[in-house]
Amino acid sequence: DIQMTQSPSTLSASVGDRVTITCRASQSISSWLAWYQQKPGKAPKFLIYKASSLESGVPSRFSGSGSGTEFTLTISSLQPDDFATYYCQQYNSYPRTFGQGTKVEIK
Amino acid sequence: QLQLQESGPGLVKSSETLSLTCSVSGASISGNSYFWGWIRQPPGKGLEWIGSIYYSGSTYYNPSLKSRVTISVDTSKNQFSLKLSSVTAADTAVYYCARDYQRDWFGPWGQGSLVTVSS
Numbered sequence: 001d002i003q004m005t006q007s008p009s010t011l012s013a014s015v016g017d018r019v020t021i022t023c024r025a026s027q028s029i030s031s032w033l034a035w036y037q038q039k040p041g042k043a044p045k046f047l048i049y050k051a052s053s054l055e056s057g058v059p060s061r062f063s064g065s066g067s068g069t070e071f072t073l074t075i076s077s078l079q080p081d082d083f084a085t086y087y088c089q090q091y092n093s094y095p096r097t098f099g100q101g102t103k104v105e106i107k
Numbered sequence: 108q109l110q111l112q113e114s115g116p117g118l119v120k121s122s123e124t125l126s127l128t129c130s131v132s133g134a135s136i137s138g139n140s141y142f143w144g145w146i147r148q149p150p151g152k153g154l155e156w157i158g159s160i161y162y163s164g165s166t167y168y169n170p171s172l173k174s175r176v177t178i179s180v181d182t183s184k185n186q187f188s189l190k191l192s193s194v195t196a197a198d199t200a201v202y203y204c205a206r207d208y209q210r211d212w213f214g215p216w217g218q219g220s221l222v223t224v225s226s
Contacts (some may be wrong), residue, residue: 034212043203044154046172046214055214087154091211095169098154 002026003089006099016080019075021090021102028068032092035064035073038101046085048073078104081089109133111204121226125191128215129204136185137162142207145178145189148219155200159207160187164222167199167210194224 003026013019023033031051036044048056048064053072060077075082083106088099112129115127119152124145144159158168160178168176180187191198201221205213 028209036213043205043216044213045216046212049208049212063197089154089212094167095171096156098156100153 001095002029002093004078004085004088004097004099006089006102008102009100010105012105013078014107015080017078017107019078019082019104021073021086021104023066023071023073023085023099025069025090025092029058029090029092031067032090033064033066033071034089034091036083036087036089037082037084038087044087069102070083075104108144109206109215111206113202113204113217113220115220115222116216117221118223118225119194121195121224122193123199125194125198125200125221125222125224127189127204127220128188130183131187134188135182136180137182140209142210143180144205144207144213146203146205146213146216147198148203149197149200156213157189157191157202159210172220186221196226197223198222199224 005024007022033051035048038044047058052064063074068106085100085101110132112130117127142159142161145157148154158178160166160180175192177190201219203216203219205216
């Protein structure tokens with residue numbers, strides 16, 4: 001199985017900050033990566049596919065980049081609604097696997 | 108608007124079979140080229156894909172669970188279901204159903220159903 005490792009595990013930030021989350025794959029996954037946002041007690045929400053393509057309706061302050069084994073999710077200006085846990089997921093090979101999550105909390 | 112809703116018992120005894128159903132509304136489960144999947148999340152932990160099904164009945168499972176998992180579909184009811192046999196405390200989790208976009212990513216998701224395995 002491909003292992004997905006996110007860093008940091010927890011990130012403290014303030015409203016308006018630029019935030020970057022890293023996701024690393026144990027082997028190359030090309031650009032076959034998705035990102036999700038999960039708020040406490042809620043289901044994950046799909047944000048980004050193919051590493052950098054934004055799902056319809058997702059605010060443009062979210063962006064994704066990377067290929068191969070290293071990827072980033074960036075929030076250009078953190079909003080109150082963005083405090084949540086973020087997960088990456090690879091779909092290069094089966095079984096599809098997720099990162100362990102990065103919690104973005106209020107500083 | 109596509110919506111998914113999980114239903115089933117919230118408590119299952121150890122060694123028995125966990126059964127959940129996902130009801131799909133806002134779109135036909137037979138439409139387009141979508142698969143339909145199950146993902147679980149143990150309390151306070153990360154996400155694990157369980158398996159997915161196409162409306163024709165074609166399935167594919169996570170090898171780590173394959174020996175215990177059965178996913179089925181009922182197109183007449185616009186539903187798909189999960190059965191996980193021989194459960195243990197390690198199977199305690201929130202179980203989500205979701206549209207599986209061409210066997211790539213998942214979205215949207217149901218609200219989730221907490222299943223606790225008791226001894």
